[in-house]
Amino acid sequence: MLAIVLVIFVSMIHALIAIVEMCFWHLPKVHSRLGFDAETAKQVAPIVANAGLYNGFIAAGLLFGLSSWGNPHTILFFLSCVIVAGVYGAFTLKPTTLVLQTLPGLLALSAVWMSK
Numbered sequence: 001m002l003a004i005v006l007v008i009f010v011s012m013i014h015a016l017i018a019i020v021e022m023c024f025w026h027l028p029k030v031h032s033r034l035g036f037d038a039e040t041a042k043q044v045a046p047i048v049a050n051a052g053l054y055n056g057f058i059a060a061g062l063l064f065g066l067s068s069w070g071n072p073h074t075i076l077f078f079l080s081c082v083i084v085a086g087v088y089g090a091f092t093l094k095p096t097t098l099v100l101q102t103l104p105g106l107l108a109l110s111a112v113w114m115s116k
Contacts, residue, residue, distance in 0.1 A: 003111035003112045006104070006112075007075055008066070010079065010104050011058075011063050014059040018059060025048045025049065025052075026041065026042070058081055058082060058085075062075060062078045075112050076112060083109065086101035
């Protein structure tokens with residue numbers, strides 16, 4: 001049960017990231033958190049929206065994996081993607097990505113791995 005809750009939690013994190021990147025990037029409160037001014041944020045908006053789409057796919061993949069819980073390989077794959085993306089984001093964006101993205105992914109991956 002813990003594994004399912006953690007996977008849902010990670011999928012919700014990525015759904016939220018997708019929504020923010022695709023719908024709210026233009027807001028100063030959002031893009032300034034990564035150090036972008038309004039003009040630069042406008043220039044990179046298509047790239048950020050594309051990243052949001054990928055985060056949406058991660059969320060969808062995790063939920064799809066839960067729908068076929070008997071085979072955890074899908075979940076393990078998408079959680080591995082979360083962890084790699086989180087480590088990469090920590091080096092290229094902000095170190096806090098390790099706590100906000102990688103740590104929940106690692107916890108969920110461990111729980112899924114131990115449950116099988």
